[in-house]
Amino acid sequence: MQSGTIREAVTAVPIRFWLAFGTLVVGVVLGWLTRVLARRVLRRIGVPDAIEGTAFERTAREFGTSTVDILAAIAGYFVFGIAVFAAVAVAEIEYVAQFWNAVAGFLPQLFFAVIVLIVGVLLGDKVELVVSERFRGVKLPQVGVLPLMAKYSVFYLAALIALGQVGVATGALIVLLAAYVFAIVFLGGLAFRHLLSAGAVGTYLLLNQPYTIGDEIRVGDVHGIVQEMDLFVTHVETDGEEYVVPNSKVFTEGFVRIRS
Incomplete structure (x- = not known):
């Protein structure tokens, strides 16, 4: 039964x-x-x-x-x-099917947007680590901002792509991207003008080599032996102390190479 x-x-x-x-x-x-x-x-x-x-x-x-x-x-x-x-x-199921059909057209876009955001966050974090590692030897305060700028630039681009996937107007995204790039260039130019100047001078010094590692030089009140040179700074050691001299200071104040 x-x-x-x-x-x-x-x-x-x-x-x-x-x-x-x-x-x-x-x-x-x-x-x-x-x-x-x-x-x-x-x-x-x-x-x-x-x-x-x-x-x-x-x-x-x-x-x-x-x-x-x-x-x-x-x-x-x-x-x-x-x-x-x-x-x-x-x-x-008529009414439920109509609802799910509408959602079904949006689901792939949402799925792709979520993946883009996650990848953007991961890539931004990785870019920050790489940039930090690259500039670890540069002893200038402005350099500490570069990893964060690189990180959030990647985040911003990922967010724009994700918003585009979920239907945000493309024109608005382009305007936002243009404004962001302008802000980065303008504010970056103001914040890093001394860094850019040091980089330009460093390029000149590395190409022409008016002094090299092992030379005894005097820059302002710093007097010692050149231990290391890179694009931005020159390391000078004297009496057990190491001075990190920005290349822009070498250019503006001049230097004296002491011959033994």
């Missing part, structure tokens, strides 16, 4: 609902497989090593996960979302 009731309840459900349920089950399986496969692919191509030390990765680990796991999860949920849309279409 009870089995007959169950059979009648099952047969009373339209076949399209069973097909929709099957579609959801397949979506769950495919979403899980996509998540596992994406995690393996990201690890195989060296993503964990490439993003090691970035702020995003450190934050993810504080929450007990990783960037690779987050990206893999997003890919899995995207596949499952497609299965949900397919199930609704199969079930032919």
